[in-house]
Amino acid sequence: MQNEMDVHHNIERNIVKEIMRECYPKKIYPNENFVAYFIKLLLLDPNWGVTDDFVTSRENVAKFVAFVIRKLEDKNDPKLITLEMQFYFTCNLENINNVVKKNRGEILERLVRLKNEICRVNNPDSESDVDNIMKLIVFYITLVSGLGNPMENEVYLEALAAFKSVMNEEEVKEFMGFSLANKEAHLSQLVRVVGGIRLFNKSCDLGGAQILDLPTLLDQAVYSIKEEVQAVLKKIMDKVNVLTTIVDKSYVLDQEGDHGEFKMVCKLSNEEELNIEEIKDLLIFYRQCELFIRRVLEELQNIEDHSNDIYEGFQLTLKEIFQIVNVKIAVPARMVFPLFEVLSNKWTELQNQVMLLTRYSKIITNLIGFSKNVNFNKEQMDSILESTGPHTDAQRLQETANLRIKSLNPEVEVTKLQNFPNIDDIYLQYLGFCSWKLVKTKGGLIPGNPSMGVATYKKMNFVFSVPQACLEFSRNPEELVHEVLHLGRKKPHLINFLLIKGQLEGVADVAELTKVKGHVKLTQDKKIQTKYISRSKIDRNYYWNVWDLKRQALQLANLSKRKTVSTQTHKSHFINTVNTQTYEMRDKEIQTKKDNYTNVPKPSTFIFGLRGRRDDKQFTIDLTRPV
Known part of the structure; x- marks a missing residue:
């Protein structure tokens, strides 16, 4: 198992090197670690045909490399920017606790x-x-x-x-x-x-030169950064509401079949469908921004709470020291020195919170930079919305708050939200987005409404935006889960957003997750028109059966081996005799080709003056016989 992982890692490393080598002449300078992150997501789809045998799959590797380079060339593509943002946050936000250790280590190293x-x-x-x-x-x-x-x-x-x-x-x-x-x-x-x-x-106001008032500075900095982050979040949510409304309005529910099955139908023209694909990618990008910003807000709140706890502990330690040294000329070191150490450790923890706060401020700045690279045409979006304004997530939840979902499958259990012991501990699949609309719209992120109920299938909790979506989900839940994974293969920027990387790794050896259903038409009405009526022709000698032809061939072969004789009786003497004459086959020779040859003279030369002469005047005589 370890050897297979090493081989796979070597293949990925070779592909990254090849991509970086091909990007240089095109003046594309991507981050090598980001390229590795990108191809790892793409290679979760086994249909690329990139196997552990790098030589036999060379043609597939070349196609894969060309595809990645094409994606890297379009720097303003929302899908690529989403992946870059995910990579940046994975490297910084997930490992942010190592920042303090790294900074402390750098100070000690210096x-x-x-x-x-x-x-x-x-x-x-x-x-x-x-x-x-x-x-x-x-x-x-x-x-x-x-x-x-x-x-x-x-x-x-x-x-x-x-x-x-x-x-x-x-x-x-x-x-x-x-x-x-x-x-x-x-x-x-x-x-x-x-x-x-x-x-x-x-x-005690007896010193403290150049010692900053960290608690006050921390409070002011946290307040300032939180205000900035909330302002950024408001702008992003305005765009999210516009994009979500456009995607939701572009698809309508349609009922068909004897069983009353529902499907999503796009009511846009072909040109508008191309625009809606870009809008869906933009929606994924801004939803990812929203997710990261809310994560940063939670961390800022944790810093504020933790800083307050540290400062309270700092004040309690100071109070304890005051009680020990108050009105005393001498104090044993074993009593007060440990408290001084605690006091210093509390201050160091406050310094660590300052480091974290600085890092989060830098993350927000870079997040704003990512959003500036995305082209969001507000005028175009407003023209698509026409007179109807954007709906917020709260308004969508309010519209379906009184509805309830139902299941047609005993394996899919529907539970009211109030029946869960702790609502905050419920983990909703796909971040609470409607999984059925996600699949049927091919990437449209429409929030589900937990108030209608939560559908549980194989210990996974799903929510839906409309009751019809749950009905269709319950008909074949396993197929819908596989369709989400298939969608993740086609849109790699959805993998880490929807948290389905682990599921895709589990089906890495399965090429086809979904089967395309063909719609069989039993009857169909059609009109035809003929230009002219052709006369019928019946060939009496036509045989449609090949065995009739074989039988006739055998009969002819038997006749060729028979001898013809004639007899005459008294009753048939009036029959006339028929004479026939045959010609025997004769042999004849025909010549169609003639062989011939030519002789050319043999080259011959003589060098005069090689012997007997003292000067260097030698010359060549051509003795070849003329043709």
């Missing part, structure tokens, strides 16, 4: 030389060496804790005073004699303790 310089000194020779070591330690503590710039004199003196309250010169000399591992552990503890002392002094 200070490695400073730390090594502190740790390599074992026995300082003079007081100046001790002072130099203390200065290096103060610089290291201040930079790691992020509490100001130690190059500023005020910050340095404040940090030096906090450090001397923890370690004096004798203790510094003792510290220099520690092993390397003990020195590094002691330095890490000093960063927390000294940082906690400086934060405590700031709360």
Whole structure:
């Protein structure tokens, strides 16, 4: 199994290299990792014919590479921009927790030389060496804790005073004699303790140079970014409402058949159908934007809540320290130093929230950049809507709130929304979009209404926009699920949006997920007209049966082997004799071809002057006989 995965990975890597090589002459410069992401989605469809044997499937690979390059050339295609946006959010939003670790690691990596310089000194020779070591330690503590710039004199003196309250010169000399591992552990503890002392002094108005008021700044930044994100979300939802209304109005329900089956019929002309395909792709793009923006809003709210919890813990720790050191000349280090460390850790957590907030702000900026690359013609959309305005999702839900869905299949169980113990924990397939309309409109995203009921099939929950959709779904639910997967193969930007990648990987070896149904017509009325009436002709010697021809051939073959004799009786003497004459076959020769040949003279030359001459005047004599 592992070998197969390695082979498949090597094939994908080779295809990516070939695509990048072919893109360079065309002046296309895509991200190599994005190309790998794109082809992984495309190769979930086995109909491309790209197998593990790269040589035998070379022709299919060439077609696949050409297809990918054509898609990469159209930079304004909503489908390609949707995939690029999905790739960007997958790389940034999903792994955002690693941002803090990465930033902390970069800070420590930049200070490695400073730390090594502190740790390599074992026995300082003079007081100046001790002072130099203390200065290096103060610089290291201040930079790691992020509490100001130690190059500023005020910050340095404040940090030096906090450090001397923890370690004096004798203790510094003792510290220099520690092993390397003990020195590094002691330095890490000093960063927390000294940082906690400086934060405590700031709360007492006894210092705090260049220490920012992070709680206040965080509150202001979260509020500002949330306002910006909500403004972007409002603009996107306006476009989503327009596009959803156009798609919904372009298809109508039609009932046919003896069983009252429903189908979706597009009421647009051929030219308008081409436009509706682009509109559906635009709708997918803006729905994906909506999903990511709402995700960012949730994360911003989490940052705000978590920051408030951290700040509350910070205040409680400060209060506890005040209670210990209040009206006391000396306090045991074992009682107060752990609290200083807690105080420093709380402040570090607030700094981490600032890093996350900065990253989310950058994500929103890039999201706005993706939306600017998409061509949304508002005038064209308004002309398609004509006098009817766009409907919001809330209005659609209100229109069908009093309706109820029904099932024709015992395997499809319909449950009222009120009967679920916890509505928020219900996972709806395809993000709550109507799966039947999604298939019948070939990618139209129409929200379902859970208020009508939830249909459960094989532990999967489905919602629908109209009751008729549930009826059609219940006739053959398995087929509709496969049709959604087939749609994902044709529209790869739907795979991660609808969260069906895992299902497609499960059917990666199945070429045909759906069967095309042919409509058999039993009877049909037609009118015909003939230009003229032809006279009938009956051939008496015509045989339609091949065995009659064979029988006749055998009879003729038998006659050729018989001998003809004549007899005459008294009653038949009046019959006249018929004479026949035959000619025997004769042999004749015919010549149609004549063989002939020609002789050409043999080339012959003589070089005069090769022997007996002292000069270099040799020449060639042609002795060839003329023709």
